[in-house]
Amino acid sequence: MSLALHEVRVTLGGRTILSDIHLTLERGRLIGLVGPNGAGKTSLLRVLAALVAPARGRVTLDGRALADLHRDERARRIAALFQGAGVGWPMTVREVVALGRLPHRHAFAGLSDADQAAVARAMARTDVGHLAGRTEPTLSSGERMRALLARALAVEAEWLLADEPVTALDPAHQLDAMAMLRAASRDGAGVVAVLHDLALAARFCDRIVVLSGGRLVADGQPEEALTDSLLARVFGVTAERGAAADGTRYILPWARSGATKEKSDGVIFPG
């Protein structure tokens, strides 16, 4: 029941993007993939989704090489949600969510009752039932994210890979989206999410994998992985830590490490 990378190296256009990645992921957990810009997070996600073949090493799903899996079987077992993937045509939310059932359908066949039920389940989980008949351009960012997440959940795959699912959302919708991802993992899926917000990642994820410069630099529970020295070294920040009123621990990136104060550089802006 695992998705694993064995000594994976990825090169794009001659440049090494990821090297020596050895990682085993288990289902039933929400795994946060964090790292500064250009660390290779999205590339790692694309390798897990079999969109990019590693130059060296292997990717395995329950011990079988991902590359040997038939396209349809892989699509049924690994769902992916990519950033910036809008909807090209003004399709209704229900039609968009139903796209998640494509890997389960036969050529030219319509939606079966099982497909309809899966679509209804996904829409109920993300609370988009009332949007079913709305077309994509009329949705707000939060509604669009929920509809696209419902599309990914409708696959009912063992694995859900999400690339920056909370970027461009307001705080309330960020919390909603993270809660939905965590709920999906509690239902038994393995959820891997690329995240930029370390506070959200630490609050919701069961496990944090930190990438820097194409290498894996930390891996563990949030408190173990996001140590002060790692935050300074990899992200160049210092963090405030504490306990929230409900007892959960929080980590809040607070200042750039090194630069102690925001001081005036003496330039006077003409008013």
Add this chain to the structure above:
Amino acid sequence: MNAPVRAIADPISRRPDTPRVHRAVVAVLGVAVLALTFASVAIGYAPFDVPAAFADIVAGRTTLPAMVLWELRIPRALLGGLVGFSLGLTGAAMQGYLRNPLADPGVLGISSAAALGAVLVFYGGLSAGFSLALPLGGIAGAGVAALLLNALAARGTSTLGLILAGVALSSLAGALTALALNLSPNPYAALEIVFWLMGSLSDRSMDHVLLCLPLMVLGWGLMLSTGSALDALTLGEDTAASLGVNLVSVRLRLVTGAALAVGSGVAVSGAIGFVGLVVPHLMRPLVGARPGAVLLPSGLAGAVLVLAADIGVRLLATRPELKLGVVTALVGAPFLIVLLLRNRGGRA
């Protein structure tokens, strides 16, 4: 990941009627295509007893009415439907694939290449030799274009790369066509080429039908088989690939399908513009914007439009007869302008 359904989906949003609406639209359009095909057979310049001529054909009598029916009327009606269906379907497939509402069947340069092929045959004087030389030249032109595009598509070129290749191919074929006209040894040949390029269905024979029918049917099959892949592609290539779509296969099927359908269409009828561009926009309000759902209705509506325009050309009875491509462009261009104005400021 099979969580119990928390809320049983409410009855209103339970099952869309879209498949039923879709079937109804397809049925109505199908009947319209049949009716217009019969009308196209019945309507002509000379008063004509269709049932009697038909009886003659069935009885094997080679009377003049039977010959007119078999050699002129029926091929013209069949070609109208076939070419129209090809244009409508290809337009819908190209718009869906390129995710661009302004894409048309000629966007990949296949129509221009087919026209060039036919013009070269014309120019070489081969068309005087036997009647199918012209369409065969057109098909050869489309075939060369399809090979070039497929070579590019198989290498995993992006959608944008494919569009740019199409634009380049179109310009090159257009320039070479102009060159052929420029160097034309006598003005009458040039005039004939220009008239042919305007698109028409008059004076085509059953041989033309038999030549393009198998190619078109194959092309339709290839394009219709990409329906669900086109749906998935609305979410972008990465997401479509994660849903199990083989992107290279889809590209090859679309390029080959478009080349077969449109290439043979242009080869027998010349360039009939705007049908493939306009028809998908007419269908979306009826069947929804899902690209796969637009394919078949667009093909049928394309057939309706070309058959109707071809009947209109004969009813107007101007001398010389208006070219079909001129009529469809005259109707289509204002539509395009309205479309652009309506989309201004909004998302296209």
